[in-house]
Amino acid sequence: MAAKSTEQYVNIREAPGKGEGVFAKRNLTPADRVYAGSRTAEDAWSFFGQYQDADLKICSGCKVARFCGEQCQRQAWKKYHKHECKIFAKLYPKILPESVRAIVRLALQHKHDLLPQGTWLATLRLVSHYKEFERAGGNDLMNLMLTAKAAAEYSKAADENTFLLLLCTLKTNAITLQTAYNDPIGLLLDPFLATMNHSCDANVYLHRPTYTNNTGWLQRKQTAQVALEIMPLRNIVEGEELTISYIDFQRHISERQAELQKNYFFTCTCAKCVSDISVDIQLRDSDPKFASLQAHWRARANEHIKKSTNTFLAPEPLSKTTSTLTDIANAMEKHPNFSPTIDPYNRVIQELKLLYMSESKACDLALTHALKQHLIIGPQLYSSPIHPTRIVNALYVLHILALLDETFQQNHDHGPAIERQRKEVEKRGLSRQSFRYWRIRICVEMKKPLMDSVAQDLAQCFAMEEASIGPSDRDALEYMLTSESIKTKAEEDMRRLLGVEQQRWEDVKRHWIM
Ligand SMILES: C[S@@+](CC[C@H](N)C(=O)[O-])C[C@H]1O[C@@H](n2cnc3c(N)ncnc32)[C@H](O)[C@@H]1O
Numbered sequence: 001m002a003a004k005s006t007e008q009y010v011n012i013r014e015a016p017g018k019g020e021g022v023f024a025k026r027n028l029t030p031a032d033r034v035y036a037g038s039r040t041a042e043d044a045w046s047f048f049g050q051y052q053d054a055d056l057k058i059c060s061g062c063k064v065a066r067f068c069g070e071q072c073q074r075q076a077w078k079k080y081h082k083h084e085c086k087i088f089a090k091l092y093p094k095i096l097p098e099s100v101r102a103i104v105r106l107a108l109q110h111k112h113d114l115l116p117q118g119t120w121l122a123t124l125r126l127v128s129h130y131k132e133f134e135r136a137g138g139n140d141l142m143n144l145m146l147t148a149k150a151a152a153e154y155s156k157a158a159d160e161n162t163f164l165l166l167l168c169t170l171k172t173n174a175i176t177l178q179t180a181y182n183d184p185i186g187l188l189l190d191p192f193l194a195t196m197n198h199s200c201d202a203n204v205y206l207h208r209p210t211y212t213n214n215t216g217w218l219q220r221k222q223t224a225q226v227a228l229e230i231m232p233l234r235n236i237v238e239g240e241e242l243t244i245s246y247i248d249f250q251r252h253i254s255e256r257q258a259e260l261q262k263n264y265f266f267t268c269t270c271a272k273c274v275s276d277i278s279v280d281i282q283l284r285d286s287d288p289k290f291a292s293l294q295a296h297w298r299a300r301a302n303e304h305i306k307k308s309t310n311t312f313l314a315p316e317p318l319s320k321t322t323s324t325l326t327d328i329a330n331a332m333e334k335h336p337n338f339s340p341t342i343d344p345y346n347r348v349i350q351e352l353k354l355l356y357m358s359e360s361k362a363c364d365l366a367l368t369h370a371l372k373q374h375l376i377i378g379p380q381l382y383s384s385p386i387h388p389t390r391i392v393n394a395l396y397v398l399h400i401l402a403l404l405d406e407t408f409q410q411n412h413d414h415g416p417a418i419e420r421q422r423k424e425v426e427k428r429g430l431s432r433q434s435f436r437y438w439r440i441r442i443c444v445e446m447k448k449p450l451m452d453s454v455a456q457d458l459a460q461c462f463a464m465e466e467a468s469i470g471p472s473d474r475d476a477l478e479y480m481l482t483s484e485s486i487k488t489k490a491e492e493d494m495r496r497l498l499g500v501e502q503q504r505w506e507d508v509k510r511h512w513i514m
Contacts, residue, residue, distance in 0.1 A: 006035045012195050015241055018266070019127060021197045022242045027235065030386060030453035034204070034230040034242075035192075062088035064095055083108040087154050100151050102174075102187055103166040107157035122191040128168040132265045140262070144168065172264060175206065177228075188228070198264065199243035200256055201272040205388055206244060207231035207455050231454045233384035243270070250381060252298055252343045253280055290337050297328050301344035305351050318359050325352050340377040349373055353396070363400050364421035364428075370397045372498060374442070379511040385449040391458050394446045398439060398465045405435045405469075429496035437480050437490035439469050444481065 008025070009032060015021025028034065057073060059065040062085045067073035073081075084105055088096070096104070106123070109115040133141055148163035158166075173194035174187040193206070207229045236242065247259050253276035260268050284291045308321045325348045332338055332345050340346070353369035356362040374397045378390045404422040406412040412419075426432070443466035450459035469477070480486050495505045 005033070006192070009034045010242060012192075015197055017269075018197045020195050022195055024236050024238055024240050024242060026238050028232045029235050030232045030384075030449075032232060033454045034232065035228070059085060061085045063092050064088040064101075079114055080105050080109050083112055083157075084155075091154070096150075096154070097147075098187065099167065099170055099174075100147055102189075103163055103170060104151050104155045104157060106166060106189075107151070107163065108155060111157045119191075123169060123189060124165070126169050126173050126189075126191065126194050128165055129172050129265050130165055130168045133168050136262075144171075178208065190228075193228075196242060196244050198246040198260065198266075198268065199241075199270040199272070200245060200247075200249045200268055200276075201270055201383070202243045202245040202249070203233055203236050203240070204242050204244060205231045205233055207388065229454055231386070231388075233387060250341075250343055250346055252294075253277055255298075255343075287337070290335070293335070294342060297332060298344050300324065301328050301348050305344075305347060308351065308355065318355065322352060322355055322360070325355075339380070340372075341381050346373065346377045346381055349377065357400070361417065362421065363404055363418060364424040367397070367400045367404065367425060368497060370400055371494070373397075375494070375512050376498070376500070376508050386453050386455060386458075388455075388458075391446065391450070391455075391461075394442055395461060395465070398442055398462075401435060401439050401442075402465070402468065405432075405439060408432055408435075425497065429493045431489075431493055433480070433486065434490040434493040436469065437486055438494065440466065440477050440481055441490075443469075 009028060010022050011025055012020055012022055015023075057067045057069060059067070059073070059081065065076070065081055065085070065088065067076055077085075084101070087104065088101070106115070110120050133144060144164060144167050145160075148160045148167055151163040151167075152158060152160045170187070170189060174189045175193060176184050177186050177188050178184055196204075230242065232242075246264060247256060249256070249272070251259075253273060257267060257273070260266060280291075283294075304316070304321050304324045307316045308318075329345065329348050329352065332342065332348075338345075349369050349372050353366050353373065356369065357366035370393065373393045374390075378387075378393055379385075382390050384390075403414065403418060404425060407414055407419045407422040425435075430438075443462045447459045447462040447466070450456065450462070453459075466477075491509070495502070500508060
């Protein structure tokens with residue numbers, strides 16, 4: 001049962017060709033808190049599997065389960081952990097994958113009468129695509145069956161068929177919970193949220209308040225509240241369906257369709273898919289060379305991003321990944337038909353940003369890529385200014401800018417490498433004044449739309465960033481933002497840093513100015 005606040009805004013009814021879906025009962029805006037964390041754990045079932053926060057307490061018995069504190073551990077012990085602890089301990093140092101631990105916990109809770117009957121029945125009633133998985137056969141089915149068999153053998157909590165059903169249900173309906181910075185925390189299987197259908201141009205996002213970044217999230221969980229809000233990304237009219245995106249919507253239409261068909265057994269017919277299909281057909285007819293070049297960029301990018309992110313594959317040397325991805329980005333940027341929304345441009349820039357920041361500790365190069373994402377790609381790729389990925393990207397830029405900006409002061413303690421990197425950024429265009437200008441401008445521009453949305457807590461992130469800029473002299477900051485000469489110089493500095501030609505720069509500016 002959806003909570004009262006939810007029922008004021010939406011209802012569940014048949015969505016032609018999709019089964020059931022969630023529809024707006026009235027016009028909605030980004031400020032409407034459609035579904036707040038007012039529901040109890042009785043309604044939803046969550047599994048917190050991946051949160052690797054160093055502060056978390058690890059169970060000394062199994063060395064697998066993690067808890068936010070002693071009270072949390074005591075509660076978890078009674079609610080489920082006493083039954084799974086010995087199973088995990090026996091297997092250690094092998095750790096069962098997250099999805100297996102999730103279904104084992106669910107079945108153990110049911111077996112020991114620790115789960116409300118309603119939750120169990122609601123879970124079993126969800127669309128599972130059990131039959132479709134069976135019909136599809138192949139390696140996927142083989143893996144599911146082996147996993148179900150293992151879960152049954154290790155836990156003795158249910159038979160193989162029940163586990164197979166639970167696994168298919170989890171695959172079709174579970175939502176990966178993320179912190180506000182998009183780090184995965186665990187899985188949520190919520191019968192209400194599970195009725196939300198997919199669109200590649202989703203109009204809502206599942207927002208998690210910022211304190212999910214620290215133990216605040218876990219404290220909230222202790223009170224059995226699921227702190228999740230449905231955040232409208234734009235205005236939604238009465239009768240319109242609310243949709244989320246099950247997959248990475250920026251990928252090429254052919255890859256999106258293949259993934260949705262393989263994992264969710266449907267063909268997406270959203271407006272973005274219809275338009276992308278016709279653009280793709282037109283391109284293949286009118287410019288087959290460019291169409292095949294795009295396919296080549298995608299294939300190379302997919303291969304190298306996979307190698308750098310999949311720890312099971314033999315990792316390739318970092319320099320090889322970065323040089324290949326840089327080649328792809330350069331080739332794309334130089335092409336006369338270039339548009340920042342063409343896949344794999346954003347994915348390549350994102351990967352380079354992360355590799356430069358985390359692996360090479362090269363803030364200067366990470367900054368250039370982060371800025372390209374924030375200023376060039378984001379405004380064209382995400383139709384909503386409050387799209388959470390845009391917010392995370394902006395915060396990323398601000399963190400690097402702050403780090404480099406501090407090296408202008410004598411008393412920073414970041415070390416000579418960061419100081420050198422800041423000088424490099426300066427040499428390539430961004431003066432000290434422009435550093436500060438952009439720090440302020442990004443905070444101010446990101447704050448505006450967020451203040452008028454459900455995600456005011458994210459506006460707080462930018463307010464905090466702004467406050468950290470100092471000096472506390474607000475007038476100086478105001479002056480920087482309003483002075484035409486400082487603005488013109490800062491924009492020109494940015495253009496040079498990003499290496500964008502004047503003509504294209506005008507186009508970039510037209511999109512980003514909110
Ligand atoms: C999590 S469920 C969504 C709720 C589901 N429609 C129901 O009736 O309970 C996911 C399944 O819904 C269907 N579905 C979701 N989005 C769809 C779409 N855009 N077009 C067609 N079917 C869709 C697919 O069968 C998918 O595997």
